[in-house]
Amino acid sequence: MSNHVDTTCVQGGYQPNNGEPRTPPIVASTTFKYTSSEQMSRLFDLSESGYFYTRLQNPTSDTVAQKICEMEGGAAAMLTSSGQAANFFALFNICNAGDHIVASSAIYGGTYNLINVTMRKMGIECTFVNPDCTPEELDAAFQSNTKAVFAESLSNPSVKVLDFDKFVNAAHSHGVPLIVDNTFPTPINCRPIEFGVDIVTHSTTKYMDGHATVVGGAIIDSGNFDWMKYAEKFPGMTQPDDSYHGVTYAKDFGKAAFITKATVQLMRDLGSTPAPINAWILGTHLESLGVRMQRHCENAQKVAEWLAQDPRISWVNYPGLPGDEYHELAQRYMPNGTCGVIAFGVPGGREKVSAVLDALKMIAIATHVADARSCTLYPAGTTHRQLTEEQLEEAGVGIDLVRLSCGIENADDIIADLDQALDAVKD
Numbered sequence: 479m480s481n482h483v484d485t486t487c488v489q490g491g492y493q494p495n496n497g498e499p500r501t502p503p504i505v506a507s508t509t510f511k512y513t514s515s516e517q518m519s520r521l522f523d524l525s526e527s528g529y530f531y532t533r534l535q536n537p538t539s540d541t542v543a544q545k546i547c548e549m550e551g552g553a554a555a556m557l558t559s560s561g562q563a564a565n566f567f568a569l570f571n572i573c574n575a576g577d578h579i580v581a582s583s584a585i586y587g588g589t590y591n592l593i594n595v596t597m598r599k600m601g602i603e604c605t606f607v608n609p610d611c612t613p614e615e616l617d618a619a620f621q622s623n624t625k626a627v628f629a630e631s632l633s634n635p636s637v638k639v640l641d642f643d644k645f646v647n648a649a650h651s652h653g654v655p656l657i658v659d660n661t662f663p664t665p666i667n668c669r670p671i672e673f674g675v676d677i678v679t680h681s682t683t684k685y686m687d688g689h690a691t692v693v694g695g696a697i698i699d700s701g702n703f704d705w706m707k708y709a710e711k712f713p714g715m716t717q718p719d720d721s722y723h724g725v726t727y728a729k730d731f732g733k734a735a736f737i738t739k740a741t742v743q744l745m746r747d748l749g750s751t752p753a754p755i756n757a758w759i760l761g762t763h764l765e766s767l768g769v770r771m772q773r774h775c776e777n778a779q780k781v782a783e784w785l786a787q788d789p790r791i792s793w794v795n796y797p798g799l800p801g802d803e804y805h806e807l808a809q810r811y812m813p814n815g816t817c818g819v820i821a822f823g824v825p826g827g828r829e830k831v832s833a834v835l836d837a838l839k840m841i842a843i844a845t846h847v848a849d850a851r852s853c854t855l856y857p858a859g860t861t862h863r864q865l866t867e868e869q870l871e872e873a874g875v876g877i878d879l880v881r882l883s884c885g886i887e888n889a890d891d892i893i894a895d896l897d898q899a900l901d902a903v904k905d
């Protein structure tokens with residue numbers, strides 16, 4: 479297969495044989511028929527691979543997981559029913575009650591709640607770090623029971639670019655994997671595994687689907703983390719699983735160990751399975767990801783440049799702007815572009831910000847980013863409204879921050895809409 483990701487997103491994951499359907503069939507079947515109960519037993523023992531129940535695996539979903547796996551340059555991958563499920567599974571696959579996570583504080587609000595509230599209830603503690611901290615500060619966040627480091631490659635919504643080297647070094651020097659949510663840049667613009675990241679997650683709901691149609695998630699494992707080297711830290715990976723007649727994932731499944739465990743334990747028990755039809759829609763939409771990302775980035779660059787010179791705006795964050803705090807990191811890790819999301823400040827307080835957004839005509843107010851249609855959101859008033867002002871500051875989401883997701887329309891129309899809305903509320 480080509481090593482051009484924009485070719486892989488079209489061609490990867492499904493190679494029909496002579497006379498077979500050109501596109502992957504939608505296997506709308508909960509179950510799979512066998513003629514021998516002996517063979518079914520082997521499937522249940524994991525001594526033979528094969529489909530038997532769609533809660534665990536489905537052929538349509540697997541073609542799409544395989545496409546994403548190839549795009550990220552991973553060893554194995556799985557789809558989940560949402561990005562939330564992907565991040566939860568990626569962490570819970572290796573963390574038990576009594577364990578600890580180090581996480582960047584600049585992450586999606588839903589993930590912050592998952593780690594800070596729900597996972598704490600399960601007895602998994604977390605230390606949040608400012609992703610721009612010094613290596614020493616990052617080092618100090620680790621404990622003897624730390625089992626994973628979590629960060630976003632490009633943070634939602636503050637578009638901070640992760641210093642991969644710093645996070646990879648810290649995680650590996652403490653013998654734990656680095657898990658990176660790569661939702662915003664997508665593998666078109668950034669392939670975290672190339673920088674040493676062990677496990678990549680996605681909310682495929684965003685650019686991957688790209689049309690605001692299906693919620694979904696994905697986990698991609700590089701297969702590079704050496705579980706056996708830190709066997710005592712990761713008993714779930716390195717000791718026999720009684721619920722599967724004593725298989726030992728890290729020994730018996732090679733580079734597929736992490737994904738196999740997440741599939742047969744977490745999918746089996748928690749069932750956050752995507753519907754095959756949703757996987758199929760995602761797979762179809764992925765074919766255009768390369769051209770869409772290019773257009774999203776071109777549009778965002780034009781809009782960011784326009785906003786940056788406009789006196790009605792107090793500041794603009796977009797890593798594509800030469801003066802941006804993250805421009806250098808973006809050049810290093812995402813040289814072809816970042817994403818279509820811009821953050822900017824509208825002075826004048828909550829009411830003024832809301833009034834500007836209400837005056838927009840084409841750009842919609844939506845709890846979404848990263849689809850073909852431009853949309854905008856006021857995080858401090860919506861997705862991040864549970865956070866205190868202090869936590870907002872920590873998450874890089876000020877009270878004046880507007881998040882704008884540039885779609886794939888003509889950039890001039892996005893700019894014209896912003897211009898009239900800012901004019902409409904002149905004081």
Ligand SMILES: *Cc1c(COP(=O)(O)O)cnc(C)c1O
Nearest residue numbers: 560561562586634661681683694
């Ligand atoms: C949206 C999002 C999620 C959550 O994904 P859902 O598909 O909405 O469950 C996780 N991480 C990031 C970076 C996101 O943008």
